[in-house]
Amino acid sequence: MLSYELWQQMCGGTADVLGQTLRVDGRSLAIIGVMPPIAFNNQGIGGQVGWRSIWTPFRVNEAKAQNNPGRVVRVNARLKAGVTLDQARAELETVMEGWKQSYPETHGSEIGIYAAELRDYVVDPNAQRAMWVLFGAVVFVLLIACGNVANLLLARGAEREKEIAVRTALGASRFTIVQQLLTESLLLAVGGAVAGWLLARWLVAAIVKFIPNAWQRMGEVQLDAGVFGFTSLLAVLTGLLFGLAPALGASKIDLNDALKSGARAVSTSGARQRLRSALVVLEVALALVLLVGSGLLLKSFANLRNVELGFNPDNLLTMSLRLPNSRYPEPLQRVNLFQQTLANVNQLPGVQSAAICFSLLMIGDGATDPVVIEGRPPVPKGEEPVLRGGSISPDYFRTMGINILRGRAFTEQEVWQESHVIIVNEAFAQHFFLNEDPIGKRIKVGYGDPPWTTIVGVVANHIQPGVDNRVWEEMFYPYVNTADPPLWTMNLIVKTVGDPAALTPAVVDEVRNLDRLQPIAKIRTMRDLTADALQADRFIAGLLGSFAMLALLLAAIGIYGVMSYNVTQRTQELGIRLALGATASNVLRLVVGQGVTLTLVGVTVGLIASLALTRLMETLLFGVSATDPATFLLIALLLTAVALIACYLPARRATKVDPIIALRYE
Secondary structure (H helix, E strand, O other): OEOHHHHHHHHOOOHHHOOOEEEEOOEEEEOOOEOOOOOOOOOOOOOOOOOOOEOOOOOOOHHHHHOOOOOOOOOOOOOOOOOOHHHHHHHHHHHHHHHHHHOOOOOOOOOOOOOOOHHHHHOOHHHHHHHHHHHHHHHHHHHHHHHHHHHHHHHHHHHOHHHHHHHHHOOOOHHHHHHHHHHHHHHHHHHHHHHHHHHHHHHHHHHHHHOOHHHHOOOOOOOOHHHHHHHHHHHHHHHHHHHHHHHHHHHOOOHHHHHOOOHHHHOOOHHHHHHHHHHHHHHHHHHHHHHHHHHHHHHHHHHHHHOOOOOOOOOEEEEEEEOOOOOOOOHHHHHHHHHHHHHHHHOOOOEEEEEEEOOOOOOOOOEEEEEEEOOOOOOOOOOOOEEEEEEEOOOHHHHHOOOEEEEOOOOHHHHHOOOOEEEEEHHHHHHHOOOOOOOOOEEEEOOOOOOEEEEEEEEOOOOOOOOOOOOOOEEEEEHHHOOOOHHHEEEEEEEEOOOHHHHHHHHHHHHHHHOOOOOEEEEEEHHHHHHHHOHHHHHHHHHHHHHHHHHHHHHHHHHHHHHHHHHHHOHHHHHHHHHOOOOHHHHHHHHHHHHHHHHHHHHHHHHHHHHHHHHHHHHHOOOOOOOOHHHHHHHHHHHHHHHHHHHHHHHHHHOOOOHHHHHOOO
């Protein structure tokens, strides 16, 4: 079966492709079908959409499988209706026990089977958490916008008191009045939803170009019927919910007072004023939470861009070498090919050094192995610490620019002839050998009963931005020690004098000179991999920052609207104050003080909420605490300053009230 992308590229999309043969791994296979264009990924973190792939029947060589106890097989299965994941796990454990009894030589106690939801494997946990953070930001912006609309409806209801009083006097019931006002609110919400839908179609088309590769594995982002239904339902609910309080308030009036000519003076009830103030406080608090979250992410992203990676990504070219099983069935054949590849590539003009490794930095595809330390209390089977490990060639650390802090690197003999030596990083040494010299210590790495390996060196730590944003305890061992199958796919790293991309054709030619059918994939520079690793952090910080700025703008508009309406309602009062001798500065302080008080209450509530909610973002941050005092203080001051400006503008207008006009104001 061919993927749609491979069919287009290799066969030009011709319909007569069925029945043709394709040579795969030394075998001629008939093409029996073409898959539709779909989004999928089989490469773990950092996968791509529309991967050019083929599918072949799954064949098991039982004799070979028994000789390869480290083989890992992933199976996709759909549960029967009504069957839970826990029930499936229990049944699979029973099956595994039967396998262990049938194959005791290769299925020891450390071999197991584990079932998980496909979503948890396909979507990186950090990506899931980031999406929930962004969803929360959208909800916060929606609530702020709804708060603004509710405030406007409250003000509009006050302006329409005389109209509503007339309707009531003519026989309209309170239910009828509320129904009319809710209908108006609902029409506003639906109109806003339609406008938002049209805007979203344009924005999604623009934003989808910047979605990180790891996120694209969820499928094509599109506005489908489900999104439309969710949007419509949300529009109706928000229209009814945030229109209900203004409608109830506007329908509850005193006919005698409302029909008087001076109704304006009594239109602002205490309950209505308190509700508007509460909405302002809510808007400020929500805006502060968003601003704090985006501030933490922006600071984290800045730290990631400026952090010392622990290796030198400049002038590094990487590519994946995948050896076909049919031509390289024995480990020695593969070792010889890699050894000759390094020798040929190192002779190229412009190449400083070259290395082979299993785990490529910035990708997050490293192996994990259990570790047992000599002289330490025995750990129950299955409870050993499982740490990252990777097999390497002699010049790996020199090629990558990773400093050796203690001890030494591997010798050529140790790498190409099986030797029981290992190199660990500084994090490993500090974790397991604190206040001890790890050089000369022995550990066991792997499943079953592996031999003791001696630590001969300690290298500097490195981080993998975008993968997990942390320093892991790591091990490095000569890759001839690595049992079959890790040698089936290895990475070639080339350190060049100039631009590594310019040297790509020459390196590929040298690899293909040894085997013209050698598959080569993922040809990238390390700088490109580093930039891609930061793509998700940049995307999250940019989106959340955009939401935060929008929230800040909406909050400022809300504060301005409330204060402006209050000034309008208090025109007569302010005129009397000015007539009795109050100065412009007195009036300014009075109006601004009211707005600042509401802002400070909102800031206080927002800070308390932020202390709780930002802890959910801890795994998304690097080099900054989820409760970073500097970020909290800066955001609080920023929001207060914006609110002060929003209060000052209507307050300044209040100082220009003419007392004579104000005393006649209705």
